[in-house]
Amino acid sequence: MHSLVFIKQVPDAAQVRVDYHTGTLIREGVPAIINPYDTHAIEAAVQMKDKFGGIVSVLSMGPPMAEEALRKALSMGADKAYLLCDKVFAGSDTWATSYALWAGAQKVIQENGPVDIFWAGKQAIDGDTAQTGPGLATRLDIPLVTCAIKIIEANPEKGYIIVQRLIEGGSETLQVSMPCMITAEKELNDLRFSPLPDLIKAVKSSVQLLNSTNTTIDPAQCGLKNSPTKVKRVFIPSKRERGEILEPSGKEIADVLFEKIEPVLKQMGRV
Amino acid sequence: MRKNDFDVIIVGAGPAGLAAGYVLAKEGISVAIIERGIFPGSKNVMGGIFYRSSLDDLIPDFYKEAPIERHIVEQKIWLLSEDSMFSTGIKSEKYNVEPYNCFSIFRAKFDKWFAKKVADASAMIINETVVKDLILDGDRVIGVKTDRPNGDLYCDVVIAADGVNSFLTKSLGLRKKITTNNVALALKEIIELPDKVINDRFGVSGSSEGVTIEITGPYFDKMRAIGFVYTNRNSLSLGLGVVTEDMVKLKINPNDLLEKFKSHPAIKPLINGGETKEYMAHLIPEGGYYSMPKLYSNGFMVVGDAAMLVNSIHREGANLAIESGKFAARTYIEAKKIGDFSQKTLSSYQKKLEDSFVLRDLKTYKNLPKLLEEKQYLISKYPKFIIDAMYEMYNVDKVSKSEKIKLIMNKAKKELGYFNILKDVFSVWRDFR
Amino acid sequence: MSHNISEYKDVWVFVEHDRGKIEHVSLELLTKGCQLAQDIGCNVCAFAVGDSVEAFSDKLSEYGAEKFYFIENPALREYRTEPYRDSLLHLIEKYKPEIILIGATTLGRDIAGTLATKLDTGLTADTTALDIDFESETKNLLMTRPTFGGNLMAVIYCPDTRPQMSTVRPGVFQAMKNPVNLEKIREEFELLEDKIPKKILEKVESDSDKINLGFYDVIVAGGRGIGKKENIKLLEDLANVLGGTWAVSRKVVQMGWVPYSRQVGQTGQTVHPKIYIAAGISGAIQHLAGMKSSEIIIAINRDPQAPIFDVATYGIVGDAVEILPQLTQIFGKRLKVGGSNEKE
Numbered sequence A: 001m002h003s004l005v006f007i008k009q010v011p012d013a014a015q016v017r018v019d020y021h022t023g024t025l026i027r028e029g030v031p032a033i034i035n036p037y038d039t040h041a042i043e044a045a046v047q048m049k050d051k052f053g054g055i056v057s058v059l060s061m062g063p064p065m066a067e068e069a070l071r072k073a074l075s076m077g078a079d080k081a082y083l084l085c086d087k088v089f090a091g092s093d094t095w096a097t098s099y100a101l102w103a104g105a106q107k108v109i110q111e112n113g114p115v116d117i118f119w120a121g122k123q124a125i126d127g128d129t130a131q132t133g134p135g136l137a138t139r140l141d142i143p144l145v146t147c148a149i150k151i152i153e154a155n156p157e158k159g160y161i162i163v164q165r166l167i168e169g170g171s172e173t174l175q176v177s178m179p180c181m182i183t184a185e186k187e188l189n190d191l192r193f194s195p196l197p198d199l200i201k202a203v204k205s206s207v208q209l210l211n212s213t214n215t216t217i218d219p220a221q222c223g224l225k226n227s228p229t230k231v232k233r234v235f236i237p238s239k240r241e242r243g244e245i246l247e248p249s250g251k252e253i254a255d256v257l258f259e260k261i262e263p264v265l266k267q268m269g270r271v
Numbered sequence B: 001m002r003k004n005d006f007d008v009i010i011v012g013a014g015p016a017g018l019a020a021g022y023v024l025a026k027e028g029i030s031v032a033i034i035e036r037g038i039f040p041g042s043k044n045v046m047g048g049i050f051y052r053s054s055l056d057d058l059i060p061d062f063y064k065e066a067p068i069e070r071h072i073v074e075q076k077i078w079l080l081s082e083d084s085m086f087s088t089g090i091k092s093e094k095y096n097v098e099p100y101n102c103f104s105i106f107r108a109k110f111d112k113w114f115a116k117k118v119a120d121a122s123a124m125i126i127n128e129t130v131v132k133d134l135i136l137d138g139d140r141v142i143g144v145k146t147d148r149p150n151g152d153l154y155c156d157v158v159i160a161a162d163g164v165n166s167f168l169t170k171s172l173g174l175r176k177k178i179t180t181n182n183v184a185l186a187l188k189e190i191i192e193l194p195d196k197v198i199n200d201r202f203g204v205s206g207s208s209e210g211v212t213i214e215i216t217g218p219y220f221d222k223m224r225a226i227g228f229v230y231t232n233r234n235s236l237s238l239g240l241g242v243v244t245e246d247m248v249k250l251k252i253n254p255n256d257l258l259e260k261f262k263s264h265p266a267i268k269p270l271i272n273g274g275e276t277k278e279y280m281a282h283l284i285p286e287g288g289y290y291s292m293p294k295l296y297s298n299g300f301m302v303v304g305d306a307a308m309l310v311n312s313i314h315r316e317g318a319n320l321a322i323e324s325g326k327f328a329a330r331t332y333i334e335a336k337k338i339g340d341f342s343q344k345t346l347s348s349y350q351k352k353l354e355d356s357f358v359l360r361d362l363k364t365y366k367n368l369p370k371l372l373e374e375k376q377y378l379i380s381k382y383p384k385f386i387i388d389a390m391y392e393m394y395n396v397d398k399v400s401k402s403e404k405i406k407l408i409m410n411k412a413k414k415e416l417g418y419f420n421i422l423k424d425v426f427s428v429w430r431d432f433r
Numbered sequence C: 001m002s003h004n005i006s007e008y009k010d011v012w013v014f015v016e017h018d019r020g021k022i023e024h025v026s027l028e029l030l031t032k033g034c035q036l037a038q039d040i041g042c043n044v045c046a047f048a049v050g051d052s053v054e055a056f057s058d059k060l061s062e063y064g065a066e067k068f069y070f071i072e073n074p075a076l077r078e079y080r081t082e083p084y085r086d087s088l089l090h091l092i093e094k095y096k097p098e099i100i101l102i103g104a105t106t107l108g109r110d111i112a113g114t115l116a117t118k119l120d121t122g123l124t125a126d127t128t129a130l131d132i133d134f135e136s137e138t139k140n141l142l143m144t145r146p147t148f149g150g151n152l153m154a155v156i157y158c159p160d161t162r163p164q165m166s167t168v169r170p171g172v173f174q175a176m177k178n179p180v181n182l183e184k185i186r187e188e189f190e191l192l193e194d195k196i197p198k199k200i201l202e203k204v205e206s207d208s209d210k211i212n213l214g215f216y217d218v219i220v221a222g223g224r225g226i227g228k229k230e231n232i233k234l235l236e237d238l239a240n241v242l243g244g245t246w247a248v249s250r251k252v253v254q255m256g257w258v259p260y261s262r263q264v265g266q267t268g269q270t271v272h273p274k275i276y277i278a279a280g281i282s283g284a285i286q287h288l289a290g291m292k293s294s295e296i297i298i299a300i301n302r303d304p305q306a307p308i309f310d311v312a313t314y315g316i317v318g319d320a321v322e323i324l325p326q327l328t329q330i331f332g333k334r335l336k337v338g339g340s341n342e343k344e
């Protein structure tokens, strides 16, 4: 079984702060981590390997620093790591990202053989788009299963996998033919605490760098310039001010509060 | 016999451990540095003044590429009383020329950079792993146990660079009991301000020039406390180190103390309008020479804060950590040549430290902690006297200057006593001889 | 890559439906779509695929849809990405809408990404505001969305390709009736069941267990301060009156009172409702990470120093166990009964 996991390095959102003077995010000193959903995708892929043998490849697109994330993936049990790193990718939106990752995946397939399951995180916590996984599945022309919370059965011989996924107000169980693309929720599994030899192996292994010269990537489909969506401007939502402490004013506190929020309730059609 | 996983295992990727790892790796020795943080520096706190020379030996001109904030061109000492401040210090253009004397840095960035250098020199840095115990063969240290599955590693020598709380030196019984007198609690805030504002407030001409202020005096009441304000590029590091015992004895809440410090009329305008970005607390070993543990054992050496190598008066710690790491590494290299890692061989590590400025300096100051413990007034009464005297001299109230001097001398006699002054001068002189 | 922009026209709203009912967000988007269509000077249209969707026509016309494009096929009975995508593409490629709005639900996010990739156009996720850029010659759609967990807002547009696509958070816009005459446009699309790479084996409705808190515009959340497991009922009662749902802090999950799926925060779900009531929650940074971009935050806490008050729009210092039932009672009286966020 060959799994290919797409992972993204993101700033730890919990530690990102906002500079209200300059209207920008302060990323300095904020640790970069593997997108939390992606760690569960890696774990799922490694569990597949444990069960059926084979290998786990990981692929990321990002700056040189993203190598750290790939190494971390190796320490979690992945076998081969690839980093798509080239100036031409800078500023890609999800359309261009999925294109570059698709092209990178071709290279991984070329080196390690056909892939049975492609994995991604449900969404990245910096962009929160949840578009890259579906985009990749479409480009790869394989079935897509988003928001997976449980792998019920995999049958590589017969070429299918049974997955439980989250839907509105419940879940559904799908049988999907392989190869397919699965995007992971956090519930998909519990992360293991990697054994020390895996960490050491990860430090020793190398991350292979991919760019526009050693892949078939067409630079005319990448990067800021070739992304269909553009950012017009960014701004910081106004800071939360400490609000008002309500006191019962003869009336019951519930009435006081109600009057405060009545306009909003009206707007929501509740009144 | 068991095969070694590495020649040397270093516990802790602070400056001490990284320096040792760098020297060893450059010599082609297989070395692993085990760090519990998610990356080196992630758990480290430092007020932030880093002296160049120790690291420069290892990585010449490192400051040109390392993430530094500002090079320091002025170092001030302030004495504070409730309503006044007496300032002295040195600003020199000599500090303003390369290769500079010292820098303000952020450890999180700096250690990460240093660690990259060490990894490039082919030392293995293993993050997010905690060393839980030493593995012993009789009385010889032969490896470490970590918290990970299959987590034992074997080696010739373990170097403990695990910081002020050094669990490893404790577990081997090398450490003297740490008393609340031996450690200071350091509190620190990073206060963000635009670089232009910092340049103006601290009177420097560019955003790469920095200032340090060390602060003590009667404002801190009965406490052995030193405050500091250091300039970073876009922020100030402000904090306080207080001998833990004083805090306990006087039942002081450290946060209240820091808030009080920030509200002093001389401090407040420096930080005005700034936003506190980070807050942290950490221990600093302050016991000096007498609080050092035994520095080596069979298959084992102790470096940096774990060895209590801090010169608190000169806020030297990181540089001593680097020196000690270098010496431990060199000691290993010698020991490897003869294939003997017993205490006897490793004792030359201590010898190297004794011959260097590290232990020479610590010896010079060896009685200082005790002196201050007994004569806390040295940092409250005298500064108070100086502040009052300066105030008088510059306060024009039609009293003649000669009259004023007489008044000041009388005050000295009354409050301090001539004989006591002599005694104090003598004891300080004796201690620093 | 660019498209002939002038070929594309009209605002299309994707009609999401489940078991014969239209999801509320689709009606919200119709209302918004009407406004955008007016700004641009074009029609607002609904489009859907399913096994029997024609029946939605009345409701759609009631909410302003001037045209309704649809495909009916038994293979489209349940949502599956691939047949849905292919049939929707058939409609889109044939009629070339200028704007496509899709609810940012699980289904909406699943289908939108794959459609946009096939169409080679841009897609903006989870928008919270939509405007027309009157300064641009092509009257581009400006899509505003939060990123970095709501710390930053970005205004995105898609200048060179069409359709301009966006998924939109449920609850952001209000659904308003605006009856018009609706033209039905039925299309045929052939789908062979055995060519579909996916089978649905089972569907579980577990409202109590797996719940997407992000779909609600009112959330009544409780923390350790509600005292005991039985008091979850107090949250539920108030949530019902307000037409929302209830949630908790991690402490409450750790106490084993409720399942993890109800947890808000850094390690739980991130929510941005219009109204977030935090009862007996201290306001730890990890909790705030999950809810601080709510429009209105109401905090009830016994401790006036509790950090939750620093982010609260309105604070009540007092015992949550006493105050919650009071709110339920008074609000119940003063609100239209059965206030509606219920999915249509």
Ligand SMILES: Cc1cc2nc3c(=O)[nH]c(=O)nc-3n(C[C@H](O)[C@H](O)[C@H](O)COP(=O)(O)OP(=O)(O)OC[C@H]3O[C@@H](n4cnc5c(N)ncnc54)[C@H](O)[C@@H]3O)c2cc1C
Binding pocket: B011, B012, B013, B014, B015, B016, B017, B034, B035, B036, B037, B040, B041, B043, B044, B045, B046, B047, B048, B049, B050, B051, B129, B130, B131, B132, B161, B162, B163, B164, B167, B186, B187, B188, B239, B282, B283, B284, B303, B304, B305, B306, B309, B310, B315, B316, B317, B318, B319, B320, B321
């Ligand atoms: C507020 C403050 C201000 C200071 N200001 C200055 C200054 O201006 N200039 C100066 O030179 N010095 C200063 N110092 C002192 C300086 O920070 C220390 O002397 C120096 O960091 C010591 O380096 P070290 O490598 O010995 O220990 P540390 O830097 O403490 O590193 C120890 C490392 O070991 C790791 N570790 C510990 N236990 C384990 C374990 N069991 N398993 C795995 N990893 C472990 C820790 O995570 C840590 O990374 C200051 C200290 C403080 C607290």
Ligand SMILES: Cc1cc2nc3c(=O)[nH]c(=O)nc-3n(C[C@H](O)[C@H](O)[C@H](O)COP(=O)(O)OP(=O)(O)OC[C@H]3O[C@@H](n4cnc5c(N)ncnc54)[C@H](O)[C@@H]3O)c2cc1C
Binding pocket: C222, C223, C224, C225, C226, C227, C248, C249, C250, C251, C252, C263, C264, C265, C266, C267, C268, C269, C279, C280, C281, C282, C283, C284, C285, C286, C287, C290, C300, C301, C302, C303, C306, C318, C319, C320, C321
């Ligand atoms: C890595 C990490 C991740 C975390 N992730 C999350 C997360 O995703 N979500 C989350 O919520 N937490 C998370 N936490 C935990 C978080 O730090 C807090 O511990 C938790 O949010 C506290 O829950 P609480 O406010 O319910 O409880 P407490 O902190 O115990 O607060 C209870 C509050 O109730 C008040 N109170 C008590 N009685 C009453 C009464 N009768 N009426 C009114 N008020 C009363 C008290 O004054 C107090 O303010 C995380 C922590 C860590 C370390």
Ligand SMILES: Nc1ncnc2c1ncn2[C@@H]1O[C@H](COP(=O)(O)O)[C@@H](O)[C@H]1O
Binding pocket: A006, A007, A008, A009, A035, A037, A038, A059, A060, A061, A062, A094, A097, A101, A119, A120, A121, A122, A123, A124, A125, A127, A128, A129, A130, A131, A132, A133
């Ligand atoms: N630059 C990238 N490199 C590798 N994988 C990515 C990248 N961006 C997104 N992904 C994958 O796509 C998922 C969804 O990302 P997003 O669409 O940005 O929310 C992530 O969880 C990753 O698995």
